[in-house]
Amino acid sequence: MGKRLERQALERIGKNWSKSSLTKEKLLSNVREFARFCESRYGLQRIDTLKPHMVESYLHSLHERGLAPSTMSGKLSAVREVAKAVGKANIVARDNSAYGVSRQGCRYNPQQANGAKLAEIRATLHTQAEGGDRVALMMRAADALRQQFGLRAKESLLTSKTIGRDGRTYLVVEGAKGGRPRELEVRTVGQQAAVRLVAGTAERLGNANHRLIPPELALKEAYDAQRNTWRALGGTRENGAHMHAERHAYAQARLGETGDRRTVAEELGHGRESVTAHYVHG
Structure with a gap:
């Protein structure tokens, strides 16, 4: 009925x-x-x-x-x-x-990421990934993108492509709200390592589109597996170790580096500078 x-x-x-x-x-x-x-x-x-x-x-x-x-x-x-x-x-x-x-x-409620718990989750994922767990392989690389570039959870699963222009390398972020890709310059050693990890993981998982999602999983299945596994490892909103907390941490660090809210907003994929108030106090 x-x-x-x-x-x-x-x-x-x-x-x-x-x-x-x-x-x-x-x-x-x-x-x-x-x-x-x-x-x-x-x-x-x-x-x-x-x-x-x-x-x-x-x-x-x-x-x-x-x-x-x-x-x-x-x-x-x-x-x-x-x-x-x-x-x-x-x-x-x-x-x-x-x-x-x-x-x-x-x-507009900036959150403080629980660095210790996040490190614990990453260590567990690394161990599982080295043991050949395909979901853990996907999640380890996606986590590196969130940590180094401040991507959203969905973006971190769909992003893998880089392009070169004027002697610089840019990560092409896909899966953004609104569907329009954005480009982020690969600036730091940590970002370079994340890009290499993504490329190597996509090849290891055998995704013909060079993405992080194992070919046996649909996007929703991969998204759900990432969310549920992260939560099972102890990453929750209550303890400050949920995946979106990594985006807050990135925004706070970048604002400290640049002092420019517009730059931070653009890197996060927001059209309005005021949205940074969601991530950063003051």
């Missing part, structure tokens, strides 16, 4: 081809969750009979679960997609703050 309402919701919103594969998967997962809630709580059988009080009740349940504002924002986006698809966009407020959800407090 639950699958029937889920199927109705998914069919109504369509394929959302404009979104990246991981964003689309998250959206569809949230749509399924909302449909299951409406059916189990209210016995809803037709998604086009969705009512405002069902939306309110669902949001109340999210608050009760203590979800982070960013997670709740994603789930609200899915609810809006469903409401819009059934011709009832007006039953969901446009502003998340109407439901007591705001990302402002967590968006």
Whole structure:
């Protein structure tokens, strides 16, 4: 029965081809969750009979679960997609703050990376990689890119290509939000070592596209394996050793080197200098 309402919701919103594969998967997962809630709580059988009080009740349940504002924002986006698809966009407020959800407090919250825990995780990954574990091989190289270039988790899996120009080498960052690649100059010894590790790992894993993802894994499978393994090794947001903390550490170090927020923002793949407030105090 639950699958029937889920199927109705998914069919109504369509394929959302404009979104990246991981964003689309998250959206569809949230749509399924909302449909299951409406059916189990209210016995809803037709998604086009969705009512405002069902939306309110669902949001109340999210608050009760203590979800982070960013997670709740994603789930609200899915609810809006469903409401819009059934011709009832007006039953969901446009502003998340109407439901007591705001990302402002967590968006600009620079984090201090737990260097000791990160080093422990890297040591474990190195041991596993040297033992031939293919996921660990992928993750070790991806971690080097995050540490040395401040890449996002997805970017670190998809980035491997370098180009030469005017006597300099640039890393071509792929998988960015918006889909547009950016180029980062390979400046330091650490960055050069990371680029070599990526090239060697891609060759060892046998990826025909010279990427870090083992050919037997799809992108989502690789992304999930990286996230779950990192968490299993003790890398969490609570202890400051999650993967995104490496991006914060990079931004803080680079701002200390350059004193230039615009440069840091551009290297991180942000168009607005003000976004550096998410990574750096002051």
